[in-house]
Structure formats: C-alpha cells, structure tokens
Amino acid sequence: MKIVWSSIIIICIIFSLIISSPSAVLESITKSSKTSIESIVTIASMLLFWSGIFNILSNTNIISKISTKIYSIFSFLFKKDEVSSKAKEYISLNIASNLLGIGNAATINSLNGIEELQKCNKNKDRLNKSMVTFIALNTASMQIIPTSMISLRTLYNSSNPELIILPVIIVSFISLCISLISVNILWRRYE
Amino acid sequence: MSSYIIPLFILIVILIGIFEKKDVYELFIEGVIKGLKTVYNIFPYIFAITIISGLLRDIGILNIFNIGEILPLIIMKPLSGGASTAIVLDIFKNNGADSFFGLFSSIIMASTETTLYVISIMSSKIKIKNMKIPIVCGLIGDATAIILGLIITKILI
Numbered sequence: 300m301k302i303v304w305s306s307i308i309i310i311c312i313i314f315s316l317i318i319s320s321p322s323a324v325l326e327s328i329t330k331s332s333k334t335s336i337e338s339i340v341t342i343a344s345m346l347l348f349w350s351g352i353f354n355i356l357s358n359t360n361i362i363s364k365i366s367t368k369i370y371s372i373f374s375f376l377f378k379k380d381e382v383s384s385k386a387k388e389y390i391s392l393n394i395a396s397n398l399l400g401i402g403n404a405a406t407i408n409s410l411n412g413i414e415e416l417q418k419c420n421k422n423k424d425r426l427n428k429s430m431v432t433f434i435a436l437n438t439a440s441m442q443i444i445p446t447s448m449i450s451l452r453t454l455y456n457s458s459n460p461e462l463i464i465l466p467v468i469i470v471s472f473i474s475l476c477i478s479l480i481s482v483n484i485l486w487r488r489y490e
Numbered sequence: 491m492s493s494y495i496i497p498l499f500i501l502i503v504i505l506i507g508i509f510e511k512k513d514v515y516e517l518f519i520e521g522v523i524k525g526l527k528t529v530y531n532i533f534p535y536i537f538a539i540t541i542i543s544g545l546l547r548d549i550g551i552l553n554i555f556n557i558g559e560i561l562p563l564i565i566m567k568p569l570s571g572g573a574s575t576a577i578v579l580d581i582f583k584n585n586g587a588d589s590f591f592g593l594f595s596s597i598i599m600a601s602t603e604t605t606l607y608v609i610s611i612m613s614s615k616i617k618i619k620n621m622k623i624p625i626v627c628g629l630i631g632d633a634t635a636i637i638l639g640l641i642i643t644k645i646l647i
Binding site: 312324326352361399448474475477 | 500520521579600606632639
C-alpha cells in the first residue's frame with residue numbers, strides 16, 4: 300500500500316506542476332478531505348446498525364449451527380488449524396452477506412472475521428494463508444445480482460438493464476477463481 | 491424480491507434473540523460500540539485512499555488516458571467505489587448505457603471490487619503492514635475480470 304499510495308501522490312503532484320495547474324493540488328486535497336468525512340458518515344450510519352444486528356446474531360446459539368453448514372461448503376479454502384469457531388461464524392456471515400449484496404453487513408463481517416483470524420494467527424506480524432484467502436474472497440465481487448448497477452442502467456434509459464446479470468456472474472466467478480489460484484501459487488513461493 | 495431480504499433478515503435476527511432469551515437491546519448497543527471503534531480505526535485509511543483517488547480525478551491526469559474511455563475506470567475502480575461510479579455515469583451520459591463502453595463499464599463495475607480500498611481497511615484491523623500477496627492476487631483477479639468483460643462485451647455487441 301505504501302508504494303501504491305506514495306507513487307500516486309508523487310505522479311499526480313509532478314503532473315500538476317508540469318502540465319496542469321499546481322493550485323489544483325490543494326483544491327483537490329481540501330475537497331477530498333471533505334468527501335472522506337462525508338463518506339465516513341455514510342459508512343458509519345449503516346455500519347453501526349449492522350454491527351449492532353450482527354452482534355445480536357453472533358450471540359445466539361442458532362448461528363453457530365447455521366454457520367458451520369455454510370462454512371463447510373467453503374472449508375476447503377481454509378486451513379483447519381488457522382480458523383477458530385468464532386472466525387468460521389464471521390467468514391460464513393461475510394460470504395452470505397456478500398452473495399446477497401448487503402455491502403455494509405459484508406464489511407462489518409469481513410473486519411470481524413479478519414480480526415478473529417488474527418487472534419489465532421501464530422505469527423502476529425505476518426499473514427497466514429487463511430487470512431490471505433479471506434482477503435481474496437473480499438477483494439473479489441461475489442454479489443449474485445448486481446442490483447445497484449442494474450438500477451443505474453435503468454436510470455440511464457438502457458433498453459435491457461438486466462443484460463449484465465449473466466455476464467457479471469460468469470466474470471466474477473472466473474476472476475474469483477483466478478484470484479484464489481494465484482493465492483495458492485504465490486503462497487507456495489512466499490513460504 | 492430483494493427488497494424483502496433485508497427487513498425480513500432483521501426481523502428474524504430480533505425474533506431469534508428474543509426466542510433464545512437474550513438481552514437483544516444490550517447486545518445491539520454492544521455491537522454499536524464495537525462498530526464505533528471500527529469506524530474510528532478505518533477512518534484514517536478511508537481518508538488516505540480518498541485523497542489519492544481525489545488527486546487522480548482532479549489533477550486531470552486521467553484525461554490523458556481518456557482515449558480508451560474505459561481506462562480511467564480501470565485505474566479508479568480498485569481505489570474508490572464512489573469515484574468509479576461517477577466515471578461510469580459519465581460514460582453512460584456520453585455514449586449511452588447500451589453502447590459498447592456502456593456495457594463494458596457496467597460489467598467491470600459489477601464484477602470487480604474496490605480491491606485496494608478493501609485491503610487497506612482490512613489491514614487496519616490487524617496491524618500487519620505487508621499486504622503484498624493480497625494486493626497482487628486481488629489485482630490479478632481484477633485484470634481477469636477486465637479481459638473477460640471485454641471479450642463478453644465484444645460477443646454481445
């Protein structure tokens with residue numbers, strides 16, 4: 300992240316000094332700071348609600364039964380000794396909310412999940428394979444029906460807004476597989 | 491159909507809680523407190539990402555790449571969902587939602603995630619700095635989605 304973040308800043312500032320106007324830099328930073336405050340308010344407003352609801356859910360007895368079922372479908376992705384039962388719960392809740400497209404619920408469960416995975420991680424300064432896999436699941440799009448994109452297409456007078464459903468399912472699924480395969484390949488090299 | 495999912499889900503969670511004789515209200519409050527801590531922790535990361543995606547947009551650097559129409563979206567999507575939606579809407583306005591670029595951008599938008607944003611937020615929770623493998627694998631996935639999206643769009647149009 301360090302490299303990505305600093306190189307984008309450096310490239311943008313050099314670009315503004317040479318080609319566009321240098322005054323745009325401060326303008327842009329001021330504007331973005333404001334946008335980020337606005338977006339954290341938006342994120343917080345829904346994240347807090349889901350955080351409360353999922354805290355109720357994760358304290359019920361039934362959830363451990365349901366999550367073991369969901370988790371068993373995906374268990375082949377994770378290493379047994381790296382995933383606690385609490386982590387299993389959050390992983391399955393995260394996958395379920397991702398599939399349903401409840402973004403904020405997915406976010407809160409991804410954060411809880413990675414935290415639980417870190418708790419049973421032996422070396423705290425280094426990711427283990429289950430953590431990398433879990434992050435890869437979250438950086439891929441798993442939403443089955445791209446509802447927000449369909450509504451945007453409808454808004455902009457598309458004659459067939461639902462045309463994208465099948466392509467999106469195919470593309471997201473294959474790219475998720477490729478991403479998980481590359482996790483496996485790179486992990487072997489890393490070790 | 492999907493409008494029923496969320497209200498029903500909330501209803502079911504509360505009912506299960508009451509049925510299992512849990513203090514639903516206290517648990518909700520406890521969750522909100524956890525959520526507040528999370529918001530506090532992820533904010534600096536959101537701030538840092540917003541600054542760079544803002545710079546990319548405002549400095550006009552993406553305009554050079556505008557030859558491909560789709561390139562600004564490809565650069566922006568891993569960083570920011572909001573900014574990339576704005577780019578897609580621009581494409582819709584200029585070319586129409588059913589045009590080649592309209593369809594291509596819709597598919598990219600819906601089948602990739604904001605990879606770098608997700609990784610930086612998740613890393614904020616665990617204080618591990620080395621995120622090389624997740625970044626590389628996430629971007630490989632995004633690249634796959636873009637190539638496949640292009641192929642499918644070509645077939646459809």
